[in-house]
Amino acid sequence: MITISCYNIKGGVGKTTTAVNLAYLASLDGAKVLVWDLDPQGAASFYFRVKPKVKGGVRRLFQKKSVTDNYIKGTDYGNIDILPADFSYRNMDILLEGSKKPRSRLRKILKSLSDDYDYVILDCPPSFSMVSESIFYASDVLLIPTIPTPLSLRTFEQILKYGDKKILGNVKLLPFFSMVDRRKNMHRAMIENPPKKGPAFLKSSIPYASEVERMGIKREPVTVYAQSSAAAQSYIALWKEIKSKLN
């Protein structure tokens, strides 16, 4: 089982969109995929048309040693299941802070699923907290969607700083440019000269495209309803590149 987390401290950078689309592309490879919607906002759950509700909330989920079928829901795509968001996830931080081994909590829960899924994709809330630390510890890969603006790059550098503090552990960092608008000079300049410090940005980037926005109406991965669009194709390329970095 490979755990991939879509993470950024910032919101609105394309984490959820990426999580949903990559889950779908992974499923097309004949892999069994679980999406865990960790954001109490429940956007990933929404895209998969699943109610953002976990029976008993995060407290019950954390009490169990393993995630049972009660929590997991099958989506409309046979190979993809989802562990939905829940409003109570906003208390996850407090709950973790109060528990014995907060860092390994998520990892432990995911371990109980390792025989059931080829990929687990975590859609993370935009924050830096104990939850994020637990996410880093549970993940093999941290996918970091980054909008090519100076402000976004600052947050990227912030993430790298945690790396110095050993909080990132062994997780592989894969930043990539997201919501790229080639008409904007600043975007173009950033992409042509990505930051030299830290892990290299992936070659694939995701353009800013109205087809992607339509996901909110369609409630489907963009590859399903606009397969030949540039956005869908760029997700396909991104997934291919990520896979090449996995082994």
Place this chain on the structure above:
Amino acid sequence: MSEFFVPGTVTIAEFKDRLKAQFPIMEGAALTVERHYQDTFDWRLYKKNYQYYIENTLSGTHLTLSSLHDNRQLFALLLSSPPVIAGDIQSVVLRKRLAPLLGIRALVNKLSVQIRRYPFQYIDEDKKTRAYVYLEDYRLVLDNGKTQALDKRVRVETVKGYEKDVKQIYKTLKTEFKFNKVEQSIFKTGMETLNIHPGEYSSQLDTQLAPGARSDQSLKEMLLASLDIIEANEDGTIKDIDTEFLHDFRVAVRRTRSLLEQIEGVFPRRILEPNISAFKWLGSITGPTRDMDVYLLKFDKYQQALAKDKQAYLEPLHDYLIKHHRIEQKELVKQLKTARYRNLKKKWREFLQTPVVEHTRLPIAKQSIKETADIHIWKAIKRVIKQGNAITEKCPDEKLHRLRLSCKKLRYLLEFFQSLYPASKMKRIIKSLKQLQEILGDFQDLSVQIDSFHDMEIQMQAEGMMTAETFVAMELLVDHFHSQIKSQRALFTDSYSAFSTKANQVLFKKMFKPVKDKVE
């Protein structure tokens, strides 16, 4: 997942209307699909209580693994193409499930059904599918390509986490529609209709012998069972479905030959001699392909024995093996299609099926099979012990080689005559012999590999398939084989001691020593 019988009187339109009246339903386009129930040739999935099927549709290959006895779905996955062997499976999750069941065997079609499917989705207010309801008309696909009506069923597929919704559908189908639930899977129904007995094939000889029966009669039965195994594996060998067909084919050939060579005085010489050479010939024409199979099966291990940075150097060897496997396989198929092979089988079967005659001058023919078995097993055991005891740390390899052959002879006898002795004791003896054989076999394989690697190096050079790097990698492997040979010899002592313990020797004597010998 549950299935319900649909009475013949219910029409599709009627079912559709009634279903839609009860539930929020989205209707899909009707389609015809073929479903292939698959298993390994020797029914490994069936024997572990599984059924497995694939359906190829426009979106890919839908694969379903379910429990045989209650038809419950255990695992489903959508793949881009159907897997043939476990190694083909990309999904680690699925591979981990299937690999231990399939081993190195390939999946082959066992039964095909054609399905006319009317799909319905039970959806909620978010247009999320909470259950699938399929009205399905099943037809059995016959060998001649025609189909035969089987069943009309409603199949309800659960979506994980929405079990409650499915229960409601079940209830309605039962109480409102008055449909009866069926437990028996289409697979079982189809098998029964076609009169196929799943699980029947086994590469083991399981013929039950009567201890008092005449030797010639009993041997004919056993040899006939061996011939059946040879013929059962012929098609898979020719089509090269997986390596086990040829393997089982060869084991049955060698077993036959070994028996004919060991047991004298039961069949006339004019039968024995030509058949011994016929089976020898069969062994020789199947050998080269098997060798290539073995090297290919071992290839991953070869690679792993090298340092990571040198593993890729071995690829040309893989190409070479694939190329020569193809050449040898072609030659083998040619041989198996000759009149010589056909006649051999035909004549052999005729002989084995001819009833034994009352009067015979063959000295052992009418002796009880138990007595014959005792004599030969005892003789073979004594030979193994004698040769085994003579093995010392410094004795030539040749001695180990001879012991290996003696063990093989003993093994064939034990397996042939297994049914004449207490099962649990036989199992124990065969197990400890098997362990000894494995050590001796590995030892032998290593020396054979050292020689054949040298041959292949020369051959690869001649065929322009060799590179300097590959040569280095192969020589490293040869060094590796040499060092393994040393450790293998050290292992021999232990496994031989385990086989030839006092307790075992007492047991051998009790079980096999012929009565006549005991009086002496």
